Amino acid sequence: MPCAYTERFMAESTNIVRVSNVYKTFKLGKVEVKALQGINLEIARGNYISIMGPSGSGKSTLFNMIGGLDKPSSGKVFIDEVDIAQLDAYELAWLRCRKIGYIFQTFNIIQVMTALENITLPMIFAGMNNDAATEKGLQLLELVGLGDRYSHKPFELSGGQQQRVAIARALANDPAIILADEPTGNLDLTTGEEIIALLKRLSQERNVTVISATHDFKMLNVSDQVVWIRDGTVDKIEDREELSISIGKIDTRH
């Protein structure tokens, strides 16, 4: 029974993402670049995770692995206890469509479509009919506070509004995971804070695991867990409680 199968995982696996001993080496000409050198990581369902690290630390590489956008040289990445290296192209597309919602630094709203069409597109891919998708799309726009802007084209929206559309789009198929790559990287301070607050609220309301790669310290306040990456390894993992102390340290250091 399919349902029994899914429910078993829903009930049992508390780790939505498990990264096990992942190495990744890129070849740049004749030089080998070791981007990841043995990463082990477990991410609990429903948490808000920030992956922090300087640029070049392997943060984005790890992030792409978790998102099923790239495959490790060795080691395994499990999403819902399924090794994503074993999935074929079709299954990967399914994973991207239903399990994971992506949010990008550059928003990546599809330029030729209106806000609403952008949000309904993943639902169309998922096989939902047009009317149902439109209705849900409007609800999602309402949810992110853009209820009246459904017919706007991306260039008629501000950066913050575009990112809101992107968040609504990421939520379209009720994913288990939202992957946000520097979601505040192209936004000013206040707008960035609003986006972070929105993400946090939605992750709590909808029990979505949010994983974001960032070097925005505003993210730390809302994170349940912060993973620090340095030179392709996990430097340290801090939970929320320890975090306030280290933020204090950061503040005193500067």
Add this chain to the structure above:
Amino acid sequence: MADQDVPMMGKEEPASVNRQIVLPFAKSVEISLKSIKVRFFRSLITTMTLVLAVSFLSFVRISNDVANGLLATQDRQLRQAVVRAGYDIGPEDTNVGASPKQRWIIILSLMVCVVGIVNAQLMAVTERFREIGTMKCLGALDRFILRLFILEAGMQGLAGAGVGALAGSLFALMGALLRYGLVSLTAVSWLAVMGSFAIAVAVGCLLSLVGVLYPAIVAARMQPVEAMRVEQ
């Protein structure tokens, strides 16, 4: 394929789960139309090479049809007029069929046109890397992307070839009218003209599709991670 139930997420899962990735045909057409509309100027330029090549093809073919129609009247004066117009016909010939020279020029123009289309479409693909990557992140399969590009090219092809064939035949008929007078329009076999028109449109569509094939494959094979890149 797209509508099959596919066992998903772990091979041990029963195949009965209804999980699918689809892009209905009507939706594909809608998206392609929008893409063309938004990038109208670029589409216009891509289509323009096609319009020119196809109008040349239809001009040459229909001019020949007219000449054939005049020869078929068995009128000596009209025959002289056709010879004066530059057609090489022997005393016994009853039709002008395309000469090798003519054929080569047409083939050359069509080849140049295909290369132009490939070039323009490759640029269009590069321009849209991020859009394609984003679509893939949203769950689009390779063949959705392929289908979108081919649909777009098909529409451009149909429009471009239609306009081109129309322009070419109008010029040919007007030229004939000026050169030979009204008799050219009565003598010509309209069936042959229609045939030439149809051939020109078909060739135009075919060229457009041939031209987009390689760029579309490049686009379809693109990795979704491209969407993440910040440069551009």
